[in-house]
Amino acid sequence: MSPTQIAALAAGGAGLVVLALLPFYIDAYYLSLSISLLQFTVLATAWGLFSGPTRYVSLATTAFFGVGAYTVAVLGELLAWPLVLLIATAIGALMALIVGISTLRLSGLHFVIFTFGLAELVRQLVIWYEVNKTRVLGRYVFVDITQSDIYWQLLALAVAVFVIGWLIARSRLGFALRIIGEDETVAKHCGINVTLAKVTLFTISAVFITLVGAIMAPRWTYIEPSIAFNPTISFQVVIMALLGGAHRLWGPAVGSIPLTLLFEFLSTRFPATSTLIIGIVFLLIVYALPSGVVGLWERVSRRKPEPPVAPQVQA
Amino acid sequence: MTAASPAPVLEVSGLTRAFGGLVAVNAIDLAVQTGQIVGLLGPNGSGKTTALNLMSGVLRPDSGSIRFAGQAIEGLPAHRIARLGLARTFQLVRVLNGMSCAENVKAGLAFHRPPLSRGEIDESVDRLLRRVGLANRGGLPASGLTYIDCKRLELARALALKPRLLLLDEWLAGLNPSELLIGIELIRSLKDEGLSILLVEHVMDAIRSLCDRCVVMNSGRRIAEGRPDEVLADPAVIEAYLGVSTDA
Ligand SMILES: Nc1ncnc2c1ncn2[C@@H]1O[C@H](COP(=O)(O)OP(=O)(O)OP(=O)(O)O)[C@@H](O)[C@H]1O
Ligand SMILES: [Mg+2]
16 A cells, blocks of 8 residues: 555544544534534435446435434334344345346436336335334334434445445456446447446445434434425435546545535525425536536646556546 | 457357247348457348347347357346447347446446456546547537437447447448548457457448448348358349349
């Protein structure tokens, strides 16, 4: 490892320690804000893991998030917490496999519409089940988990999503996905099983999103389908990832932090018009920054003469 | 190496594919013997590219069979066919513009079965770039290449699959006269190394000097087959070229 890499690793480690100790020093309001920031950072990064290289825009975020939350609502009281998370992982993975295998042959536009429909379908299924079988629409989430516990779990999940994203980017799978993003026909003719690569990554991405939903569930003491399967989350995550730049692992995080703060501010100050403002922000991003802040920054820094170093393995 | 054993590396029979009412490829028979260059000719729209797409797995045939190296490959997905050692270039050149030249070649090396080692890949990238005349260009972005260099890079990526058969779709089109000579020599040197090639081409000089045999298509059908000089003198071929469209 080069000295700069060691320095970066040390700085990252120190930053992580500071973040881990944060709940001891901040009040409930800031803890809640930090949870939102972490939540959207993991969601946007996990979304970018799949959608960045493949350029498929998924609006299924809320479907997986909601399934994670409902797993906790149903099983949280009955089983040990790690087991609940494990089951949520399995359900999320299974659902992603089914959805992936049946949709990733579709064109990009059909995929967007399908994933949006999927979220709605899952929500309606849950409503139907609750109304007809359990005869209650909402559920109380009885688990012994504090806000600080939620924060720490999300922090661990954030570390995991970055480590796994980094490993994928360096792997053959990551290289395959970059080729698929550039030209799917060429990818196939290089011997890449395009469907398998896409389904694998979609599943990894979906598992993280499902786990965020599961970890966040105890934040609400009471959940119902409209809370767990809130379509706004899907759109917010897309906007964040696009603002930051989904073609780089750390791009979505660059977008998630300012936009979480903005959305938080808007929903308290202008609750009625916040959706409209989100829509406008979205259009501005797509027109002004097609490859996000990270893409802009890379273009600006490329104009300067480049230092003569060997090219690094690209993310 | 080049001692041409009579076993065909590619054997196509009765290959058919329609788009709606248009039968783009109609009962085509064709064989490429090991170590040979076979030309696939025909006026614009006669179905040459569609035939290649059927062989490389972009499209599924409606009927007919394709045997490659003794194995039936019709209807297999493209990635499986590529892994068996059938490589191609595209009529509209396809280069991965967001990547460096070296990465473009690496794309053809990274997904071998069994996988190559990192060292083998790096060594092969350099060798292949040199092979097509792009030595020391590995670090450059592919988006900055000239047209002929894009074609070279695409060929290097195809060769990276270690193919037994190479399908070239008008690889020489659009080159100026001096580039054309370089291109023809490059293809000839591939044949000298024992590679079998199916060549879709309009450039008559290239066809005459490179091909062992030719198949001529018109409106999806095979209208002639034989040595290049025979086929090009065939009245049916001359009529097809002059009658259907004025061809470059
Ligand atoms: N995907 C497709 N859908 C519908 N029609 C198609 C498709 N691909 C090709 N065709 C039609 O099939 C016919 C044969 O096309 P093809 O591209 O195979 O010809 P070609 O011999 O390669 O011509 P050229 O010399 O111009 O490259 C044409 O009429 C074309 O319009
Ligand atoms: Mg063609």
